[in-house]
Amino acid sequence: xxxxxxxxxPLSVPEGAIASLNCTYSDRGSQSFFWYRQYSGKxxxxxxxxxxxxxxxxxxxxxxxxxxxxxxxxxxxxxxPSDSATYLCAVNMKGADAGGxxxxxxxxxxxxxxxxxx
Amino acid sequence: ETGVTQTPRHLVMGxxxxxxxxxxxxxxxxxxxWYKQSxxxxxxxxxxxxxxxxxxxxxxxxxxxxxxxxxxxxxxxxHTLQPEDSALYLCASSVRVGWGTEAFFGQGTRLTVV
Numbered sequence: 001x002x003x004x005x006x007x008x009x010p011l012s013v014p015e016g017a018i019a020s021l022n023c024t025y026s027d028r029g030s031q032s033f034f035w036y037r038q039y040s041g042k043x044x045x046x047x048x049x050x051x052x053x054x055x056x057x058x059x060x061x062x063x064x065x066x067x068x069x070x071x072x073x074x075x076x077x078x079x080x081p082s083d084s085a086t087y088l089c090a091v092n093m094k095g096a097d098a099g100g101x102x103x104x105x106x107x108x109x110x111x112x113x114x115x116x117x118x
Numbered sequence: 119e120t121g122v123t124q125t126p127r128h129l130v131m132g133x134x135x136x137x138x139x140x141x142x143x144x145x146x147x148x149x150x151x152w153y154k155q156s157x158x159x160x161x162x163x164x165x166x167x168x169x170x171x172x173x174x175x176x177x178x179x180x181x182x183x184x185x186x187x188x189x190x191x192x193x194x195x196x197h198t199l200q201p202e203d204s205a206l207y208l209c210a211s212s213v214r215v216g217w218g219t220e221a222f223f224g225q226g227t228r229l230t231v232v
Contacts, residue, residue, distance in 0.1 A: 004160070034220060043208055043223040044161070088161070092219070095166075095174060103173065103215045106151075108161040 003027065004091050006109035013116055019076040021112050023089030026070070032092040032104065033065055033072045038111065039085045048074060079116040086111040121145045124209050124224035131199065132232055139194040139227050141209030147222075149173075149215040150192040152184060155206040155226070167192060168215040199231045 005024045013019045021035075032051050036044035050056045050063040050072065062075040072091075076083055088111045095105030122143045131137050143150065152164040166174040167186040175184075181203075183195040192209055208226045212219040 002160075008158075032219075043226045046220055046222065049220055090221075103168075104219065105163065105166070105174070106212075106219075106221050107163070110158075110160045 002109075003093060003107050004089055004109035006087075006089050006112050008110050008112060010113040010115050013079050013114070015079060015081060015116055015118050017079050017116075019079045019083065019114055019116070021074040021076075021087050021089075021114065023072045023074075023091075023109055024070055025072070025089075025091045025093070025107075027091070027093040028067075028070060030067075030070075030091045030093050033063070034090040034092075034106070035061075035063060035074045036088040036090060036108075037083075037085045038088055044088055076114075079114075081116050081118055084114055084116050086113050121222050122209060122211055122224035124207075124227050126227060127225060128228045128230075130230045130232060131196065133199060133201075135199075136195070136197040138196065139207055139209075139229075141192040141194075141224055143190055143192075143209075143211040143222075143224075145211055145222065147211040147213050148189055149212045149219070150186060150189070151210040151212075151221065152192065152194050153208040153210060153223075155208055161208070165194075166215060173215055196229075199229075201231050204229055204231045 035048040038044045048063040060077045064073045089109040092104035154162045165184040185193040206226045209224040210221040212221045
């Protein structure tokens, strides 16, 4: 099982629609979750972080977290062509250093390609 | 100044060459990372440094050698690479290595090994 799993897509939605992106993760002890957007040829850009169960809204973006189901999602309302990009789910999973001290290790999914067509 | 700066942006090197990638962060963070991004694969964590000390090496081949002289600078020294090492190499930084810390990425170095 992949540590962080996303449907690679592509997901195609019309302009103005809601785009729904999903992510599941394997480590039940994970405590923090992030969504990054990556345009073609560019580096990942952080757009949302979520730490507690429920919804977190920021403008047109809503992140949803369900720790019991090990599931995190991102909704994009009123999708625009400029939202076309790859969306990466990242989970802070348990890592350990050489001395055995645990820390959060950011682990990424494969990414979902989103295309918003006019 | 952007938060995390990487140089060079593009690099073409032969399999016998030695080159270095540089990363500098201006965010006052204590943790820095190297990631590799290949086509159709998730971002792969290569190295983690916390306050200049290497915390994790994800079984990366020895032809990749990291160096972190201080908390603002990170290097990746490359030698005798293989064509399959061609990828986008991303540097990132965070406030600390730990739970709940967001990582901020540089623009990446697109490496081609010929």
